[in-house]
Amino acid sequence: MTAVATRVRTPTLEIDLSAVAANTRRFVRATASSSAEVMAVVKADGFGHGLADVARTAVDSGATWLGVTSVAEGVAVRESGVDVPVLSWLNPVDVDVETAARHRIDLAVPGVRHLAAIAAAGAGARVHLQLDTGMARDGAAEDEWRALMRAARRAEAAGDVTVVGVMGHLAMAGESGHPANKQGLLALLNGVELAEQAGLRPVVRHLAATAATLTDPATHLDVVRVGAGLVGIDPSGTTRLCTALRLTAPVVQVRRVAAGVGVGYGHTHVTDRATTLALLPIGYADGLPRVASGRAHVLVAGLRRPVVGVISMDQTVVDLGDHVVEPGAEAVVFGPGDDGEPTVADWARWAGTIPHEIVTGIGHRVERSVR
Template identity: 65%
Template sequence: MSALAIPPAPAPTSRPRLEIDPSAVAANTRLFARRAGDAALMAVVKADGFGHGIVEMARVALANGARWLGVTSLAEALRLRESGIGAPILSWLNPVDLDVHAAVRYRVDVGIPSLQHLARVTSQRPARPLRIHLHLDTGMARDGAAPADWAELFDRARRAELEGHVEVVAVMGHLPCADQPGHPSTRTGLRALLAGVALAESAGLRPTLRHLAATAATLTDDSTHLDLVRVGAGLVGIDPSGTARLAQAIRLSAPVVQVRALPAGTGIGYGHADVTDTPTNVGLLPVGYADGLPRTASGVAEVWVDGRRCRVRGRISMDQTVVDLGGAPVPPGTTAVVFGPGHDAEPTIDDWARWSGTLPHEIVTGLGTRLERQYL
């Protein structure tokens, strides 16, 4: 028995669309500004604003309580400056051969995580002092200077300051387990940062800012807020700690471009990893892993079609995803919601993260450039 094609409706003209709601980002920013208390709020807009648009995210956050912006690269910082944004910006993940002169010219603060990074700054002899945040490893064994290097880092930074090459603005660190409230590493990390600040001051440095807390610690531990908190994922509605209700800011939809009736025993997609056991109808969506849908969610993820959840059938392809419509086919051109805020029981980013065995952060930052982005 061959597969039967349902007579097509007029060809849809829409394509996969990513709708972003700035009002949700605004609401989340205000919540974090309140949670920060006396500390200033840095809106971290790295990775294209967690997939929500770096410039748009920055502007909304600054209008709703953020006083700083955070990025990883100098290129991201320059994009913000070129868009006309004048707020303080910190870039804290840069190669040793950072263009120090560009950072000075565009008024970008820079994280310094090693003796080598500091030596690069002093060797370039900037026309004005580069504002730096000394980045300490406070328990991640990742970015940041190792504790054994702190004393030398502070001494050299003080000499560079006296020579007019740098201005030490801050000392910063990061927490490994703040998404687990009460985890002992948070206390350890806080003590390490405060000890580092004391050592810096004994070397003659006078940093005006200490910052350690990201999204999870801002929500779960007031003692870590210090002078500045760095919030990125939380602004787009992701709470790693699971302790707050945040507004979801994103909705991905795609048209059903083809509908087919399949008999039992039909293999679907590459490798025939999925074979129908009963007759059913399937719909084809023009969206796939090139657009950010994790292939690992094949066969278990769901999308929202015509008021109901429909399971993904077969493997998610680069450009296509097949969904099971059961006994109720829909006309081609019907809009399927891949994920959204969840107000209508549609799948959410958290659902897709669970189905694919990853973090919601990976879902939003992996959204492809082919998606038509629309700000509501």
């Protein structure tokens, strides 16, 4: 027997900006002793929480800088009405310098070639010299540092750029006390010394992201960059922050099945007893990781229930056992965990990934509700 909902609500992502505000204030307090300012990183649509909403909330709660990865994101920040320094740090060689300058967006410079292109635009861009401090990823490699400093001094003397800061990134900040963090800090400070020897006077040094901000005051320097922490994710695992997301989906169909019934594509799950199955209209196109199939749970009627079968593009099946709910009942996919529902961290564990991937992966057809 199958029961179908007569009115289907849509999966909804509830965004709690009061959690973002509380987390921001916590980071402001965490840096008070070091006098470092907080840069709220709102890349990837504010870690999936809404770029403009997170930016405004963070600034209203004490952040004095904003960080993004592209000029386009920086423009979106400005169009949201926020008027604090903004830094874009993942820029192509042909970055739109004029647009950045017009919207007062600082640019990170990861090498001599990028610097030459920015200087050639003649827009007087504000730049942060970005050094590779141990990740072999973004930033100038150590053997390019001196050349970058000298080129930056020439460009600044010509009036083509203003060197505002020197920045790096820590590879092992999630592991407090790891030797690589000390090495990264020393590398950044060495880069600052080289900049000063070249005649530059950067006014901001920044290295720490969320984890180091919480665990290693020595890395705070002048500015800390907090992104994941704003929305309740602590990569260091040392601090409980406020979760800002709750994802729900309606039960659209309920059916009673016998033992031995295959569920979903490939029959990866076969019922071992008579049971009740509930269908949710949400799947991997909405951000549920398919790899979590057979491991994940959701909360239905106050109880955690297992996801069975393969998570499909648009549909997920949940085993209710002998518990019966009516179509239209709410299933909580994840939330703060206060009522027993799974958390983003649970889903990350089931998918073998990190919470960042879960929160930034929720699809656009999921309705957003901001409060």
